[in-house]
Amino acid sequence: MYAIDIKECFSYVLAAFNYLRIVFLFYTQIVMSSITPFLVKRPNSKNLHPITIRIIKDRKPVYIYLGQAIKLNQWDSKNCRVKNSHPDYLEINQLIITKLSKANKSLLNAEIKEDNLSSKYIKRKIISKVEDDFFIVAQYYLQLIKDRKQFHQFDIEFKRIEIFREFIKKKSLNFNELNFELLKQFESYLLNNRKLVARTVANYMITLRTIFNLGITKSAINIQFYPFGKGKYQIRFPETRKVGLNIDEIRILENIIGLSNAQQYALNVWLISFYFAGIRVSDVLKLKWKDFLDDRLHYRMGKNSKLVSLKIPDKVLNILNKLDRDTNSIYLFKEFEDVNVADEKLIRTRIKTATRNFNRRLEIVAEKAGIDKKISMHIARHSFGNISGDKIPIQLLQKLYRHSSVTTTIMYQSNFVQKDTDEALDKVINF
Template sequence: MATVKAVLRKKKNPEGCYPIAIRITKDRKSSYLGTGQHIEEKHWDEKNRCIRKSHPNANIINNFLITKIAEANKKVLEAENNEDYQTVNAIKKKIRQNKKINFFAVADMHLENLKNREKHHQYDTELGRLKKFKSFLRKNELSFNELNVPLLKKFETYLLHDKKRSPRTVVNYLILIRTIYNLAISESLVDRGRYPFGKGKVQIRIPESQKIGLNRKEIQKLENATDLTEAQQNAVHVWLISFYFAGIRVGDVLKLKWSDFNDGRLVYRMNKNSKLVTLKTPDKASAILNRYREKYSLDNDLIFHYLKDIDLDDSQKVSVRTQTITRNLNRHLKKVATKLGITKKMSMHIARHSFGNISGDKIPIQMLQKLYRHSSITTTINYQANFIHKDADKALDSVINF
């Protein structure tokens, strides 16, 4: 006889919460059905297999679990009454047969995870992409049975030809859909059997992107620029500080504080991956910082005052304001580039590319990995490949210079 129980799985998510699942056991073999619910371990009553009253939504989730267990028990009894022997996986499959799992319900779980991890910019971006997917489908629900290779190919064509999206943007949509599908699999909501990604199906290949950075002469133009408005000069200073510290991201530059600098070094924690970084403060960076030390009082501790009126602990507000500030900085940088005769597209992000362009193959790849704060050296190799041309240039010259 098969048994059905609610259990707390032991694999916690990035927020430190554990998934609640329905466990079906037969012949000492178990299989699990995800419920989509996650809680902290302290809220789980192992003896009674339910949510403790200490959880704010205990009654709602417990009623939900009772319903799910009842549904599973019904299917188990039907399977047990069948004359043919059925394994636990066969029973699990029967429970799912009449249940259409909505892709967008799992997408909401994914978005909620992003919000809980305070990935607000990614949340906004992926919410927009899901709206675009709904617009293509012309409906708000999609079962995973319908999410197949032909549908994804049509969506790919729609983005490329109807919406004129770049191949890289199309890849981002497909990666999002794949991420949500993988979440559904990990939560035991769908089987991997219908998985539409991989060899012979929809293969996601990230196209190589062209990364263009400024050269030495162009950066010297920025360093020596005169006759700029105050807003333009501030934008140039933010850009140069990013460049001088090996291309730290604009969101981190805007949050730099005087207290981050001690004994001639910058020590800060990256917003993207929470890595702790320490770098020497170059003389050129010190010259800019000293100007701001004289210009502003130290009441706020922030070096650049773009975020001075924002609660830095409110990650959502900081994310929204940073996006607005970055757009304004980029607008000022484009005007500066026009004044200085720099034809390359100017933005805050190419400060990082410019460091890569000038470093070229002069710095050992392991040191570049440290400066870029990459987790994997493969990422550094792929990134720096955009800027290392010496060997290829020599090889070309050796053939055609005769």
């Protein structure tokens, strides 16, 4: 018979126990941990379904939202990806792959080290790694604007971010590198190299600040690195000079002759804008013949969707009677005829092109009229403010301008109200 070595027997038992422990741990990690793309079944306010990365560890799920939302029928639930019926399916699927790779690496590292990490901790770790890059968050910021269908704003913000990228000559930038010194250097570059005015420079800085704030909300960026605010980089807004036409200049435009058809067309758009208290060119171009009912104009503002009802002045009726109209005409002006109004990107392009053409023709009109001031579509709003001055109570002006707050009206109108200061000056010097 063989002698029993207690120590040797114990070592075999211990080895077997360790083996079983490893197998158990491996099994539980496989069963209890998973990372998968996931489409939220509950739609958002736009009736779209957000795409997330779902992390399950120890049976506890957390979700990393990708900032993308799609229709339910655009999601391939079997392969966990966006179907090619979505116009941006390639880009969104690439984003999913990138996030999924980061998440898997973090979870695998935790399993190798046998760290008892929670799913929430893994989420924070993933987000901080992925979104500590300024330009990754900037891309997310641009997508938010695009999702809101603010295509004009998207173009502006995209250009600002690309110019900043050109300036730093880097494809990535850690948020803690975006400090006071870099911001001052960028400010100097915009002013001196690109010859931008101070107000435009301030707008660039607002874009950088917005992205930084978004980065703070989405990742583990330490607030101590925040470079904006008192005692740090302060965005300063220079006072802007708003110059509108006066009554005599408006009368000249109303009675001018010798214009080409294209110049008269642009002037009609401008005058319609002025007569209705300076409504924006985008709203003028969207005016339909059916909006004019019972001697009133009824329309919905494009900027804030407010319903507006205004009396139709006799001067507007004179213009309406001269406009081309047939039985198939829908709009007062022709820019949106036979256009799919649901295509917001196309509509935005049409508005930009039309405004550029109007402004070019209005410059010629001003020259023919002998008016030295610059005339553009936006000057119609300034001209109304200039002529109204302090003649109309501020509460009524607020309604005419469609401002949400009377404070906005007071600030806007302060550019044109000069009677009080003129009288005060006269009282001092007329002795």
